[in-house]
Amino acid sequence: MANEFIMPGKIFSGDGALEAARPALERLGRRALIVTDKVMEKLGNLDKVTALLGECAIPYRVFSGIGGEPTDTMVEQGLAAYLEYGCDFIIALGGGSPIDAMKAIAAQLVNGGPLRQFMGREIGGCLPMMVAIPTTAGTGSEATKFTIITDTELNVKMLLRGDALMPDMAIIDPRFTVTAPPSVTAATGLDALTHAVEAYTSRKAQPLTDNLAVSAVRRIFKNLPAAFHNGGDVGAREEMSLAALEAGVAFNNASVTIVHGMSRPIGALFHVPHGISNAMLLHECLAFALEGAVGRFADLADAIGVSTAGAGEREKALAFLRAVEDICRELEIPTLEEYGVDRERFFALMDKMADDALLSGSPANTRRAVTKDDILKIYQALWR
Numbered sequence: 001m002a003n004e005f006i007m008p009g010k011i012f013s014g015d016g017a018l019e020a021a022r023p024a025l026e027r028l029g030r031r032a033l034i035v036t037d038k039v040m041e042k043l044g045n046l047d048k049v050t051a052l053l054g055e056c057a058i059p060y061r062v063f064s065g066i067g068g069e070p071t072d073t074m075v076e077q078g079l080a081a082y083l084e085y086g087c088d089f090i091i092a093l094g095g096g097s098p099i100d101a102m103k104a105i106a107a108q109l110v111n112g113g114p115l116r117q118f119m120g121r122e123i124g125g126c127l128p129m130m131v132a133i134p135t136t137a138g139t140g141s142e143a144t145k146f147t148i149i150t151d152t153e154l155n156v157k158m159l160l161r162g163d164a165l166m167p168d169m170a171i172i173d174p175r176f177t178v179t180a181p182p183s184v185t186a187a188t189g190l191d192a193l194t195h196a197v198e199a200y201t202s203r204k205a206q207p208l209t210d211n212l213a214v215s216a217v218r219r220i221f222k223n224l225p226a227a228f229h230n231g232g233d234v235g236a237r238e239e240m241s242l243a244a245l246e247a248g249v250a251f252n253n254a255s256v257t258i259v260h261g262m263s264r265p266i267g268a269l270f271h272v273p274h275g276i277s278n279a280m281l282l283h284e285c286l287a288f289a290l291e292g293a294v295g296r297f298a299d300l301a302d303a304i305g306v307s308t309a310g311a312g313e314r315e316k317a318l319a320f321l322r323a324v325e326d327i328c329r330e331l332e333i334p335t336l337e338e339y340g341v342d343r344e345r346f347f348a349l350m351d352k353m354a355d356d357a358l359l360s361g362s363p364a365n366t367r368r369a370v371t372k373d374d375i376l377k378i379y380q381a382l383w384r
Contacts, residue, residue: 003206003207003208003253004253005206005208005209005253006145006163006166006252006253007143007166007249007252007253008132008142008143008166008167008168008169008170009166009167009168009169010024010168010169010170011143011169011170011172011245012024012169012170012171012172012173013170013171013172013173013241013242013245014172014173014174014238015173015174015175015234015238016173017171017172017173018048018049018052018133018171018173018175018176019052021169021171022052022055022056024169025052025053025056025058025131025169026056026058028089028129028131028168028169029058029087029088029089029128029129030058030059030088031058031059031060031061031085031086031087031088031089032053032058032059032060032061032087032089032090032091033060033061033063033078033081033082033085033087033089033090033091033105034046034049034050034060034061034062034063034090034091034092034093035063035066035078035090035091035092035093035094035098035099035101035102035105036062036063036064036066036092036093036094036098037064037065037066037067037094037097037098038064038067039094040064040093040094040098040135041062041064043179045093045135045176045179046062046064046093048176049091049093049133050062060091061081061082061084061085061087063077063078063081063082065077065078066078066094066097066098066101068097068271069097069100069148069150069157069267069273069274070097070098070100070101070104070148070149070150071149071150071151071152072104072114072115072116072149072150072151072152072153073152074101075101075104075105075108075115075149076108078101078102078105079105079108079109082105082109083109087128088128088129089128089129089130089131090102090105090106090128090129090130090131091130091131091133092130092131092132092133092167093133093135093176094133094134094135094136095134095135095136095138095139095184095188096134096136096138096139096140096141096148096188096191096274099132099134099139099141099142099167100139100141100147100148100149101147101149102130102132102167103130103141103147103160103165103167104147104149104160106127106128106130106164106165107123107125107127107147107160107162107164107165109127109128110125110126110127110128111123111124111125115149115151115158115160116151116154116158118158118160118162119158119159119160122161122162122163123160123161123162123164123165124162124163124164125164126164127164127165129168129169130167130168130169131167131168131169131170131171132167132169132170132171133170133171133173133176134170134172134176134177134241134244135176135177135179135180136177136180136184136185136188136244137174137177137180137185137188137189137192137227137237137240137241137243137244138187138188138189138190138191138192138240138244138275139188139191139192139244139248139274139275140191140192140195140244140245140247140248140249140251140252141248142167142170142172142245142248143166143167143170143245143248143249143252144165144166144248144249144251144252145161145162145163145164145165145166145252146159146160146161146165146252147159147160147161147165148160148264148274150268155268155269156268156356157264157265157267157268159264159360159361159362166252170245172241172242172245173241174234174237174238174240174241175234177227177237177240177241178231178232178234178237179231180231181231182228182229182231183332185224185227185228185231185240186224186228186275186279186331186332186333187273187274187275187276187279188244188275189220189224189227189228189240189244189275189331190224190275190276190278190279190282190327190328190331190333191274191275191278191279192216192220192240192243192244192247192248193216193217193220193221193224193247193282193324193327194256194259194260194275194278194279194282195216195247195248195250195251195256196212196213196214196216196217196220196243196246196247196250196251197213197217197286197300197324198251198254198255198256198257198258198259198260198365199212199213199247199250199251199253199254199255199256200213200214200217200250200254200296200299200300201257201289201293201296201297201366201367202251202254202255202256202257202365202366202367203364203365203366203367204253204254204255204365205254205296206253206254208253209249209250209251209253209254210250212246212247212249212250213246213247213250213251213254214299214300214303215243215246216243216244216246216247216250217300217303217304218303218304219239219240219242219243219246220240220243220247221304221323221327222239222304223235223236223239223240223243224236224240224327224331225327225330225331227240228330228331255362255365256362256365257285257289257362257363257365257366257367258285258288258289258357258362258363258366258370258375258378259278259281259282259285259286260278260360260362261357261358261360261361261362261363261370261375262281262285262353262357262363262375262378262379263277263278263281264277264356264357264360265349265352265353265356265357266280266281266336266341266353268356269349269352269353270336270341270345270346272336272339272341276333276334276339279328279331279333280333280334280335280336280339280382281378281382282324282328283321283324283325283328284378284381284382285378286321286324287321288366288368288370288374288378289366289367289368290317290318290321291368292366292367292368293367293368294313294314294317295313295317296367297316297317297320297321298313298314298316298317298320300320301316301317301319301320301323302316304320304323306319306320306322306323307319335382336382336383337383343383346379346383347380350376350379350380351376353375353379354372354375354376354379355372357375358370358372358375363375
């Protein structure tokens with residue numbers, strides 16, 4: 001069976017990747033829009049990028065209006081900045097939010113109209129050159145053809161897709177991730193773990209994605225706790241940056257499954273950060289998915305060294321689930337109740353959430369048939 005496989009046009013990775021990318025940046029365009037957030041300004045990460053652009057004699061405009069996860073309103077504001085300054089390429093600096101916003105700005109620039117028109121459609125067109133510089137190790141947005149934008153009118157997280165959304169360049173410099181606090185390190189790292197596990201257990205998995213996904217899972221279990229407990233551990237940060245890239249490329253080509261499908265409604269309706277809502281769902285969703293992919297979960301147990309000699313596939317698979325529980329506990333992932341989500345409102349909205357999860361299409365990639373009743377039962381189980 002033939003498989004399609006895509007990834008960023010050019011990748012610079014490792015310590016000093018930003019400086020290594022300078023010759024390539026100089027050829028991208030005449031005027032850049034930098035999409036970022038206020039935190040990147042305060043931490044000095046933005047200064048590193050603008051200093052390099054200054055050395056390259058590339059004029060730029062900074063749009064730092066990405067506050068939290070991106071919305072259609074933020075995208076419209078970023079597009080206005082792009083047009084006002086006459087930019088011809090875009091650089092995103094930050095976590096998944098600025099990178100997702102960059103993609104949506106580029107898509108709306110070329111295709112026009114409200115973003116919701118692209119729900120369920122392939123986004124195309126000749127988009128401006130896009131450069132992604134992630135400052136967290138987790139979302140993988142620097143290596144995907146997807147963007148998640150909240151529709152503020154419908155209160156829905158839109159999963160938009162299209163090969164045209166793939167960044168032309170990804171700069172993976174672990175120095176940018178050192179500034180991430182423990183809570184962000186945990187949330188984004190577990191997001192990467194979710195990407196890798198779902199890519200490996202997806203119906204759309206293929207040999208190339210399998211290799212990347214297993215490698216990412218192995219790196220994450222080995223290095224995420226170290227990065228969480230000691231943010232200055234540059235070695236762990238570099239390994240996590242590579243893991244996030246591997247997981248991003250893997251799920252971009254193999255897709256995600258039930259966890260992401262159920263996570264997006266929680267984020268949209270209760271404003272729980274994406275990585276945290278994924279982590280909250282991990283055990284219950286993976287326990288459900290395991291029944292359709294026992295051998296694959298057993299493989300992951302072998303990869304991270306939690307298998308016991310002579311254990312059968314099911315026993316290994318369950319050992320992997322226990323390891324997932326353990327790492328979520330170590331990284332202090334809260335329950336919905338601990339996070340402050342109102343139980344009564346959650347149950348009142350659960351029917352809509354289940355419909356939205358199924359509508360996203362992600363649960364259908366699970367190697368076990370997923371019904372609305374299954375999703376409702378998993379949502380309910382989060383309150384045990």
